Every structure is written in C-alpha cells, then in structure tokens.
Amino acid sequence: MKGTILENGYPSIEELKNAHRFPSEERFQKGPVAVIECLQPIPCNPCENACRFGAILVGEPIINLPELQEEKCTGCGMCVASCSGLAIFIVDKTYSATEATISFPYEYLPLPVKGQAIKAVNRAGEVVCDGTVTRVMNVKQNDHTPVVTIAIPKEFSDDVRSMQRLNVAPAEKDHECCADYTYDPADPDDLIVCRCEEVTVGDIRKAIAEGADTITGVKRRTRAGMGLCQGRTCSKTVSKMIADAKHLSGDKIPLDTARPPVKPVPFSVLAGDEDI
Numbered sequence: 001m002k003g004t005i006l007e008n009g010y011p012s013i014e015e016l017k018n019a020h021r022f023p024s025e026e027r028f029q030k031g032p033v034a035v036i037e038c039l040q041p042i043p044c045n046p047c048e049n050a051c052r053f054g055a056i057l058v059g060e061p062i063i064n065l066p067e068l069q070e071e072k073c074t075g076c077g078m079c080v081a082s083c084s085g086l087a088i089f090i091v092d093k094t095y096s097a098t099e100a101t102i103s104f105p106y107e108y109l110p111l112p113v114k115g116q117a118i119k120a121v122n123r124a125g126e127v128v129c130d131g132t133v134t135r136v137m138n139v140k141q142n143d144h145t146p147v148v149t150i151a152i153p154k155e156f157s158d159d160v161r162s163m164q165r166l167n168v169a170p171a172e173k174d175h176e177c178c179a180d181y182t183y184d185p186a187d188p189d190d191l192i193v194c195r196c197e198e199v200t201v202g203d204i205r206k207a208i209a210e211g212a213d214t215i216t217g218v219k220r221r222t223r224a225g226m227g228l229c230q231g232r233t234c235s236k237t238v239s240k241m242i243a244d245a246k247h248l249s250g251d252k253i254p255l256d257t258a259r260p261p262v263k264p265v266p267f268s269v270l271a272g273d274e275d276i
C-alpha cells in the first residue's frame with residue numbers, strides 16, 4: 001500500500017482508518033479524544049498504564065497494538081507524554097464553531113507560549129495552516145516531554161499533528177539533531193543523524209565508504225536505527241545518504257529490517273529449567 005508508515009516513516013490517515021486506529025466521527029463530536037497513531041507491533045505499553053480510565057488496551061502479548069476504548073476516553077491527555085513513540089494526540093473537534101485543538105508531544109526548544117502564532121504541520125512535517133498556541137503543559141510528571149495544544153481551522157484537524165519549530169535559523173538548524181533534518185552533502189561530519197545512538201553524519205559516511213549500501217548495512221556498522229525509536233527518526237536520512245553516495249534514487253535503497261527490542265535471557269530459561 002502506498003503512503004504507509006514503512007514507506008514514509010509516518011502513517012497516512014487512510015492507513016490509520018483502514019487499521020481501525022481512528023476514533024469515530026460520532027466520538028469526535030462529543031469532545032476531546034485520544035488518537036493513537038501506533039501501528040508497529042513492538043513490546044510497549046506505557047500508554048495502557050498511563051490511562052487511569054482503562055481507555056487504552058494493549059493486554060497480552062505486549063506486542064499488541066493499543067486499542068482505544070473511545071467511550072471510556074475523557075480526553076484528559078495523560079497518555080500523550082507517556083508514549084515513548086510520541087504517537088498519541090488529543091484532538092478536540094468541538095473547541096469552537098470554526099476551530100479544533102490538537103495536543104501533541106513537543107520535545108524541542110524554545111517552547112512556544114500561550115497565545116503565540118505558529119505554523120501547524122502534518123504528519124510529514126509540512127506546513128498546512130496557521131495556528132495559535134492555547135496551552136503548554138510541561139509538568140515534572142511528563143519527564144521532559146512537554147505537551148503543546150494548538151487551535152487550528154477545523155478542516156485540518158485530521159491532518160495537523162505538530163507545529164513547526166520556532167526561531168531556528170537554517171545554519172543553526174543544520175547543526176542540531178532534529179527529526180525534520182534533511183541530508184545535505186555539505187553537512188559537517190559531527191552533525192548527529194541518529195539521536196538515540198548519537199551516530200553522526202561522519203560515522204555514516206565512513207560506513208558507506210566501507211561498503212554499506214543498505215540501511216541495515218549502515219545499522220550494523222554504526223548502530224544508527226538501533227535505539228529506542230527503531231530508526232523512525234534517522235532511516236530516511238540514512239537512505240538518502242546511501243542514495244546520494246551511490247547515485248541511486250531513494251526508492252532503490254531497501255527498507256530497514258524492523259525488529260522489536262529483545263531482552264537477554266539466561267541459558268537456564270532456554271534449557272527449560274525456569275520461566276522468564
């Protein structure tokens with residue numbers, strides 16, 4: 001299917017709806033509700049534990065995709081900052097006659113302030129409309145994951161999922177590690193591409209020069225893509241770097257092999273002497 005999370009690094013709305021990962025329009029019309037855009041079966045369930053209303057079900061096995069029990073969701077937003085994949089949003093289509101609000105995790109500095117005009121972006125990070133910040137929640141329990149709420153024209157409420165970063169001059173931006181970074185051959189070697197494993201442009205260039213011609217090949221040599229986000233942030237950049245170096249188009253670079261994290265187990269478990 002075109003436009004999938006595996007192709008683009010983010011899910012399309014069609015993919016989310018086809019996978020029954022979107023609240024019903026009837027529920028949207030009742031007030032704020034969580035939209036869980038988590039489509040990869042990895043062992044993860046902090047969202048389930050964060051919801052004291054029992055509105056998120058992961059259950060057993062832990063690689064189940066989270067299910068929203070939309071009738072139980074109050075739209076309280078406690079699950080947003082708990083999601084390590086930054087995949088949960090609160091959408092309020094009842095905010096006003098013309099506007100909806102979107103609440104999303106925002107781990108960049110500077111933080112916006114209430115009342116500030118911003119550019120709202122879609123899942124691909126493209127600007128789709130203007131918006132206004134209505135709330136910034138940066139409490140200790142969120143463990144450095146502020147949750148920003150913006151008001152936007154209602155017609156964009158299924159598309160907008162974040163906001164453009166603030167006050168970042170292009171030269172400074174290229175020297176930060178950020179999810180919206182696009183590879184430029186002029187980039188310095190010390191620029192970080194994989195935030196989780198702190199792998200730099202120079203590390204990846206070296207791996208490609210040594211013969212890595214796939215995302216998996218770069219991963220094996222550098223650990224890029226092995227961290228918590230499992231390549232969500234860096235895979236597209238690594239793919240572009242390989243394509244540039246090999247003079248290929250990006251779609252000729254094989255996709256990364258998605259692997260859920262595993263944990264070490266003692267030999268006694270493998271021998272059947274004890275349970276995990």
Ligand code: SF4
Pocket residue numbers: 033034050051052053054055056072073074075076077078079080090
């Ligand atoms: S918004 Fe609140 S009630 Fe709804 S799923 Fe998240 S934590 Fe539960």
Ligand code: SF4
Pocket residue numbers: 036037038044045046047048058066082083084085086087088
């Ligand atoms: S990535 Fe987020 S939404 Fe998905 S299972 Fe983990 S905590 Fe829940």
